[in-house]
Amino acid sequence: MDDLEQFKQTYFQECEELLGDLESQLMALEDGERDVDVLHAAFRAIHSIKGGAGAFGFDQLVSFAHTFETVLDLMREEKVELTEDNVLTSVRAGDILADLVNAAQSGDQLPADHGADVLQALTVIAGGDAAAPAAEDGGEEDDGDLEDLDFTPVRIDLEDGAEPSAAGGDAGSESAPLDLDGGAPAVYRIAFRPRTEMLQRANEPLLLIRELKELGTLTATVDVSDLPALPALQHDAAYFSWTFELVTTHDLMAIEDVFEFVTDDCDLSIEMVEETSMPEAPDETAEVAAADDAGTAEPQGAAADGQAGPDKADGAAAADGGEAAKADAPKPSEAKAAKKDKAKSQSAAPAVSAIRVDLDKVDRLVNMVGELVITQAMISQQSDQVLADRYPDLVRGLEQLFQHTRGLQDSVMAIRAQPVKSVFSRMPRLVRELSMQIGKKIRLEMSGESTEIDKTVIEQLNDPLTHMIRNACDHGIEDPDKRVAAGKQAEGTILLSAEQRGGRIVIQIIDDGQGVNRERVFAKAVEKGLVAADANLTDEEIDNLIFSPGFSTAETVSNISGRGVGMDVVRQNIQKLGGRVSVRSEPGKGSNIILTLPLTLAVLDGMIVRVGGESYVIPLTNVIESLSPQDGDISLVAGGGDVISIRGEYIELIYLNQVFSIESNGTQSNGLVVLVEVEGGGKVGLVVDEILGQQQVVIKSLEENFDPIPGIGGATILGDGNVALILDVTGVRSLQVQASAASAASAASAAAKTETIEIEECVA
């Protein structure tokens, strides 16, 4: 059972990739791409999803994927035109397929008619005769419907079907291996009877037969005596058995290998009939084979008649090849089959270039490298001048070690890095669905999808991005008539871009909508008590008020956005990732939301400070500057705390020793002030005893073994092996606010800027 769970997990991981791939192929189609390779790729993705789904018994998924696949197959066969409508239907079908996969993964039961309209549309595209909508399925497996339909009795012209395979394809290729191999060919008789289970496990007899044929000259005889009358026919049961005569130079093992994966699900006997050593044998056999091939086709034909033509296959069910449920008879080899094989080998090729590794293993590696970096730091601290003079080679070696360690660390971090594409690729669907829902025309453009960022960051990025895109759709982009009236194109554009700048990733969401309505935002903020009515804020500050808790300007609360928790939560989530978010907006022209995120969550650049006997790490991304205050810079605000005047700006001071109750001599006279930026863009000064230096530190979780501590974001291990705590400056500020809760209100006089945050946090 555990094994099965494991396989399932792997399957869903693959599904995720495949769905992403499918989405991008469908997007390409939507953008007017008409390359048959795109269709091939999309088809392959759906087919792989279906294959696995069949193995795990996700019937609804299989059924839908099957219909979808059929349509795509018809498209790539150019039997169905790629009209805009058809492409749109396919894109929507992709969405439904994703839903079904998710439902299968979570175990949720989607309503039976989920995506029924799309399914209906697909069925219509697939052709009139196949147009039996899902509504018709009774209690029967969905899977069956299309197959049942295929069973309209059609007489197949045998000659046409069989001839090309016997004459063209086979005769040539069959004799070839014999001539080349030169070894003594032997004749094997193989009796092969697939059981129903084999088909249910998605094994296709045709593929096995083809594989056998590769080994030498194959003569196949099919036994159809078990085939029941049509009413009693189970579409997914196995009725045929085969007897093969194979003339081959390969040994028994090679033949057994062909059946390796199905031995448990079929009756199989392989025996050697004779060993032919006559040199002229091959030619004869080839002739016999060719003749036999024609003969072989006959019973198949009979099967076709009796069982109502499996070879509608040429038309609607062409997609079925290689798939279990309908493998009633091996179809006389069609050109398609070859194509499919080609497609398979294509899809198999790139798999070699990547391996799937459990994330835990990577994390262990990351941890070990982290330890190495710490040890390395410890060693380099020891190598002082004396050592350098006495053992120059040793010190040089240590320097090299240092560089290699850094290189190793970067490489390991790169393993965790993934392209943002995996989260970006979910956005087109969102925009598509939203624009339909709210009746706006919106186009989503994306760039920099291949920008890589830590996997953990990517996972946490989905919700904030979804929210911001929703916001852009709902609030940013205007209704089409409004846009036209404003002299813009009726279709709004949202650009989602990612790029790497220095050690950070910058993600921007740019819309060409109406921008932030500053008057309304400000009025709303005053109304909600977020700012004082007479506060004098810059445009940028007003724009960024939309990130305040409990803020929403939408006049009507729609189910898309506007509950007033959105942007606040976005900011929190982004900050949890060590990132920042801000908005720039131009009224009437649009807004630009800018996210900056660290490349990785595993390391950060920190400033190491001493407070009393303890070392703390302040994330460098928070640090603005550090300074040692002069007498007179610091003044006490009545009822509040100390403030420091820096270039005419009053900034609140936080004495870390007081906040954390540490014995220290850090007072205003000899302490150092590190100016840091807190959530929302405000500044505070942290008073510390000493700045010990800057260092890249490996972030360790404190919460793994202990409860979260306010003001502490995590821990790290310094070069001396001791633990140092990483400050969460916003948390520290909250502590300070709590400590002086009574006087919080009067602290408002400190500065307009800090005031905003102050009250915000009280609200929070």
Added chain:
Amino acid sequence: MIEETAEVEQELGAPREIEHVAGKTVQLISFSVGKEAYCVDIMAVREIRAWTGTTTLPKTQDFVRGVINLRGIIVPIIDLRKRFGQGHTDPTKTHVVIILAIGDRLNGILADAVSDILTVPEDEIHAVPQAEGETENPFIDGLVTKDKQMVALISLERLIDQAVVH
């Protein structure tokens, strides 16, 4: 250890012995804090190490000594003496830290010295008597007798539960 168990069984006589065969025995690690002896289930013990300095965690209760670096894992250390309301431990190099796996978390406890490994039949772990008027130690799950000395079995879950106070 096994010999010891056998001895105990012999002393107790035949009827009890049958029960012992049927019942399970547990192994406990005993250690001392001051004059008192305590023990924990050996299955929870990950390692025992000598005292090293901790990094103080601000804003935590006073029995949390801070955290140490256990080969890259940050592990909090609980001062048992303080936890039991007997004052602050002034640790020296001879003090020990017992690293315990409690639930999903690793915790260290600071004790004076590790004494022994006890193998005790499960039914010889006695319930803590409810003494009238006396404040009962909420961290004691049961009592075991070893060499006529009482050894208190510590409830690990309650030990790290910040809400439980002595």
